[in-house]
Amino acid sequence: MLTPSSNSIVEPWCYKIIGSVDNVSVHFGRVEVLWIDDKEASISQFYDENMIKGFDLLSHVKPMVIGWNGTSASWLGLERDRVLIDVIKKRTGCRVVTSTLSIVEALTALNISKIGLVTPYVDSIQKKIINPKPKIKIKKISPSISHIDAKNSIGFVAADIAIKTAIKNAKKTGIGMVAVKNSGHYGLSGYYAEQAVKKNLIAMIYTNAPPAIAPHGALKSLFGTNPICFASPTGSKIPFILDTSISMINRGKIRVAAINNKKIPKGVALNKFGRPTTNAKKALEGVQLPIAGFRGSGLAWMIDILSGVLTGGNHAGRVKDPFDDFSGPQNIGHLFIVIKPNLFVGNYNQRIRAVSYTHLRAHETLRY
Numbered sequence: 001m002l003t004p005s006s007n008s009i010v011e012p013w014c015y016k017i018i019g020s021v022d023n024v025s026v027h028f029g030r031v032e033v034l035w036i037d038d039k040e041a042s043i044s045q046f047y048d049e050n051m052i053k054g055f056d057l058l059s060h061v062k063p064m065v066i067g068w069n070g071t072s073a074s075w076l077g078l079e080r081d082r083v084l085i086d087v088i089k090k091r092t093g094c095r096v097v098t099s100t101l102s103i104v105e106a107l108t109a110l111n112i113s114k115i116g117l118v119t120p121y122v123d124s125i126q127k128k129i130i131n132p133k134p135k136i137k138i139k140k141i142s143p144s145i146s147h148i149d150a151k152n153s154i155g156f157v158a159a160d161i162a163i164k165t166a167i168k169n170a171k172k173t174g175i176g177m178v179a180v181k182n183s184g185h186y187g188l189s190g191y192y193a194e195q196a197v198k199k200n201l202i203a204m205i206y207t208n209a210p211p212a213i214a215p216h217g218a219l220k221s222l223f224g225t226n227p228i229c230f231a232s233p234t235g236s237k238i239p240f241i242l243d244t245s246i247s248m249i250n251r252g253k254i255r256v257a258a259i260n261n262k263k264i265p266k267g268v269a270l271n272k273f274g275r276p277t278t279n280a281k282k283a284l285e286g287v288q289l290p291i292a293g294f295r296g297s298g299l300a301w302m303i304d305i306l307s308g309v310l311t312g313g314n315h316a317g318r319v320k321d322p323f324d325d326f327s328g329p330q331n332i333g334h335l336f337i338v339i340k341p342n343l344f345v346g347n348y349n350q351r352i353r354a355v356s357y358t359h360l361r362a363h364e365t366l367r368y
């Protein structure tokens with residue numbers, strides 16, 4: 001494996017595999033890319049002669065993979081990466097990857113939109129805001145209820161423990177409720193809800209987020225885009241899963257638009273003066289608009305209460321932004337509620353199957 005960049009995402013993995021895998025050749029140097037023209041890309045556009053020698057050397061060594069960080073720290077270098085991969089592959093005859101492109105393609109294949117959050121995770125770990133080795137504590141309040149202190153871990157870790165605990169509690173008592181505090185961003189709520197429906201259980205999941213939504217009629221953001229997630233088995237292989245934020249648009253899309261100097265749709269955000277804007281950068285300085293007007297603002301507050309106030313997490317605008325605020329842990333709160341579907345009626349799956357098949361198919365000709 002070759003990793004040209006000393007600050008590459010690939011580099012730490014090289015250290016891990018050295019000694020455990022035979023015939024691994026690692027070269028550490030640094031390379032900058034001046035520019036890449038898609039039609040005239042060539043290996044000579046790496047101005048670092050050592051790297052050119054490194055690629056030539058690899059044509060003789062024949063490693064399994066040549067990998068490096070990529071030509072850009074953001075979305076702008078993806079096409080350039082693809083061009084360079086083709087050039088280097090032809091020159092060396094080896095498999096070639098960049099960490100940036102590999103991550104993007106893997107997450108895109110999973111329909112995950114929050115690729116931009118990778119860098120803040122790394123930054124937060126380096127600044128000791130995220131605890132990479134947390135001693136997570138689970139407090140059992142009753143056979144149905146548990147309270148988790150995530151100890152500032154990455155949210156994915158705490159949330160996975162929480163949903164598994166809630167599922168376990170629900171199987172025993174009919175309902176499982178798990179609150180989490182001192183956590184962080186945990187990705188897609190639907191991922192955790194899917195774990196419940198695969199066990200033939202209903203799930204309701206709430207989490208708060210950094211401030212982006214203003215209370216109805218106000219100019220300053222107070223609530224996050226706070227997603228609501230509900231999932232239910234349907235008596236078929238395809239469950240019903242609703243996973244949606246209460247904002248008109250995903251905040252990540254606004255960030256991407258700001259990076260690429262593109263406009264955002266009308267009616268999704270206000271600038272800092274409270275005027276509608278299609279300028280992504282001005283939207284990030286202002287507030288996002290909630291779904292359904294004051295109703296969406298009310299839902300944002302409701303979720304902030306359930307996932308923040310109730311759990312012991314930050315709330316009322318105190319959740320820190322992982323992109324801009326490294327002054328301390330986010331302390332996001334989550335609430336997981338898992339329910340046995342046959343608690344009140346024994347034929348739940350039969351009843352919901354009637355909705356899934358009879359009613360929805362009767363309306364399948366409707367198109368928006």
